[in-house]
Amino acid sequence: MTATNVTSLPVAQKSVDDGTIDRAFVLQMAQVPFIAAILVFCAWIGHTVWASVASPNSSLMNHGPIIVVCLGMILAAIIDGWAFKVPNWLTLSLVVSGWVLGGLHDLNMSFDAGRGGFGSALIGTGIGFICLFPMLAIGGMGQGDVKMQMGFGSWIGAFYGYQEAIPMVFYAFAAGAIVGGVFALVMMALRRNIHKNLSNFKEIGTDLKVLVTHGPSKAAERANERRSSWVRLPYGVPLCVGFLGYLTYLYMTNAMPTWTVG
Known part of the structure; x- marks a missing residue:
């Protein structure tokens, strides 16, 4: 009897990208509506507390809900400073809760002095994205x-x-960018590698030029070649300082937007 040669079949290799769902991401997304609802409730609390402590003769409009988003920015900055990452459950909840507040204003179901609608919230969201997209x-x-x-x-x-939101978001971003630049210079001075990092600033300018002329993928590819020499910064911290600093400036100079609440 002739022996039959049995050729073993190759074992299928498990693909790295096997199409499985990122469980942690899904859980974060599931939390967003609930956290957004809590933030909207906190906006009502902020409005109520402001109304209870404000002087009856004060000409300043009730900005209580803005205190809530400021606290959200502070929390995001703390997490970013600690972990160099801002979680989706916080950032996306802030985005969604802002949309909900705008929608409530459109439906005349608002509990605060705000006047922006859902469309204004979307525009504010878009301006925030555009400022940092490059x-x-x-x-x-x-x-x-x-x-x-x-x-x-x-x-x-x-x-x-x-x-009001378009210039406010832009100027707050500009303030954060200035603070971030100062942070970067201080860190470069402490590490005694100012010359090397200043050359990186020049390269970043070239990256932005490539972004305009050749598109995001080419600019990202060029920037990634220098990634090992980058100084890692928690950018959420200077952004937060810029946000709060600009709003504080408006408050101290009596330049906060105001209108008659009917």
């Missing part, structure tokens, strides 16, 4: 920081309306 496109900033800015824009748009 740095996101070249990989110079994380998605969490961008979503943090979008959450701020969402609430500012929902409360003040898009006409």
